[in-house]
Amino acid sequence: VQLVESGGGLVQAGGSLTLSCAASGFTFDHYAIGWFRQTPGKEREFVATSDWTGVSTDYTDSVKGRFTISRDNAKNTGYLQMNTLKPEDTAVYYCAAVRSGQGWRPRGRYDYWGQGTQVTVSS
Numbered sequence: 697v698q699l700v701e702s703g704g705g706l707v708q709a710g711g712s713l714t715l716s717c718a719a720s721g722f723t724f725d726h727y728a729i730g731w732f733r734q735t736p737g738k739e740r741e742f743v744a745t746s747d748w749t750g751v752s753t754d755y756t757d758s759v760k761g762r763f764t765i766s767r768d769n770a771k772n773t774g775y776l777q778m779n780t781l782k783p784e785d786t787a788v789y790y791c792a793a794v795r796s797g798q799g800w801r802p803r804g805r806y807d808y809w810g811q812g813t814q815v816t817v818s819s
């Protein structure tokens with residue numbers, strides 16, 4: 697089982713990035729996915745989640761209207777499109793998967809995690 701994030705990097709405030717999460721070793725379309733982020737000294741926090749279809753999504757308030765979670769089950773890949781980035785979005789971003797039809801906010805619900813990708817937003 698593997699989740700591999702990519703697409704992180706350094707971007708100026710107001711810019712955009714798209715993170716990808718490539719899944720392998722399990723039946724991706726039987727799993728909901730989530731994106732979380734973590735900064736040094738803080739707990740890993742929920743960012744967004746999608747059900748197994750990609751139709752039902754949920755976001756933390758601070759990213760609503762700026763971030764979009766999506767998935768391509770044919771490619772076993774999840775995405776997080778991040779627009780209008782702010783310095784406070786700087787963090788390591790992790791994707792996760794849970795064997796469930798619906799998405800979840802609590803990180804403890806998730807079965808599998810990626811290794812994370814760094815996103816740095818400069819002011």
